[in-house]
Amino acid sequence: MSITPTGPDELTYAALMAEARALIPALHPGWTDHNPSDPGIALVELFAWLTEILAFQVDEVPDAHTWSFLALLNGPAWRPPPDPAAADLGDAVAAALRELERRHRAVTAADYEHLLRAEWPGSPEAAGLGDARLARLARVHAVARRDLTRPAATAERDAPAHVSVIVVPPPAHAEARPAPSEKLLRAVAAFLDARRLVTTRLRVVGPAYAEIGIAARLGLRADAPPAQALADTVAALRAAFDMFTGGPEDIGRPFGEPVHLSDVYAVLDALPLVDFAEDVTLTGGRPVTAEDDSVSAIGLAPHELAVLRRIELVAHDSYRRPHALTWTAQDTG
The missing domain is CATH 3.30.300 (GMP Synthetase; Chain A, domain 3)
Structure with a gap:
């Protein structure tokens, strides 16, 4: 029975040497002498010879021995089939390998x-x-x-x-x-x-939460209804910072990920009714603005999740008339 993916018949000395020589230029371009007199080629030949011997020996393992190996791998609760000759040994080996690859212990x-x-x-x-x-x-x-x-x-x-x-x-x-x-x-x-x-x-x-606030001044497009534009902005910011469905992968922002001003600008720039955004400010441990050269983000500890607590928006329409909207977390209730 063959238990190698390609079959031991393919692991011949000639095939192994041909594959090794084909890999040398990509892995080590400076190695240009591929003649048998080269010490490196001599080592490759030695390993190819040993591999061919081992592949032949593996292919000669009796099925009864393989069933015994499976019993060792699967533990005392596992039993081989009553009639091993009628069972599919390949399926049993594949199942044992899948179980070995399954993570059932926590290390990392x-x-x-x-x-x-x-x-x-x-x-x-x-x-x-x-x-x-x-x-x-x-x-x-x-x-x-x-x-x-x-x-x-x-x-x-x-x-x-x-x-x-x-x-x-x-x-x-x-x-x-x-x-x-x-x-x-x-x-x-x-x-x-x-x-x-x-x-x-x-x-x-349980989690630790870091509350953040966002404030911004928006310039609306000429045909934008101010109330709709402000409502869309609040909805977009809440969706982007939702702890379960926000973030770039729609599974929530990662634990400990800093909240950058650029994250807010990216949301505002994608809104169809907003022409531009200015005076964007993040509040958390300390206010963060675009004018702050030293800090452009609110840092979080590795176990913290960002929670959007407050949004303050002032929008100007094409006539420069201000329209304001403030949202707080209590508004969701």
């Missing part, structure tokens, strides 16, 4: 996020919450070397061996700052605890 921060997205919805811990709606996670984010259970003043300090996992539930009734329940946090912690490295100190917390 990305592993924690993957497990919560892929494995958590069908887990016993999620089912234990009783209601599928209570177990839903709208967003997840893992931060390595941080203990976010510490007070805010010290949460950003380096914490070796710690991983903090942030979970955000779906908003309820246009909730501006959704927070997970203690029951959900405990269930997620129990789910991840069985999958973490034994030396990792796991922390599961």
Whole structure:
């Protein structure tokens, strides 16, 4: 039985040497002597010879041995079919390889996020919450070397061996700052605890929110209805900064991503009823304007999400008449 993708019959000495010689000019253009007397070519020939021998030996492994290897790989709970001769060994090998490639343990921060997205919805811990709606996670984010259970003043300090996992539930009734329940946090912690490295100190917390405000003066196009233009501007800014559907990929802005003035200008420039924007200001930890040469963005901590709290707009129509509109987060309720 062949278990190599191309088949060991194709891994001959001649084929391997031909492929190696074809790759040399691209990988090492300075290597121009491809004669057998060249030491490098001699090494390539040696490895091609060894590879051909190994490919032949692999192809000679009996099916019974392969079933035994599958039993070792799949663990004690797995059993080979009663009649191995009638079973499809190729399918069994493919299934074992897929299981080996599946991430079922959390090592990196990305592993924690993957497990919560892929494995958590069908887990016993999620089912234990009783209601599928209570177990839903709208967003997840893992931060390595941080203990976010510490007070805010010290949460950003380096914490070796710690991983903090942030979970955000779906908003309820246009909730501006959704927070997970203690029951959900405990269930997620129990789910991840069985999958973490034994030396990792796991922390599961809710998100931290950084409130921002936007102010701008708009010049409208000659045929633009002012009320419609202002309403469209508010809607576009809210959509761009929505924590679940905003951002460039429509999945929410990434955790910790700074809010730049250019992000706001990009939204305003795309509006069909707005001719130009000026005096754009971001407010958060401190005001940020285009005239500020040192800072052009509001910085966020790695575990923070930006929340649009207030929009203040003043628009001038073609007659330079001002039209104002102020939106705050309470208006969504």
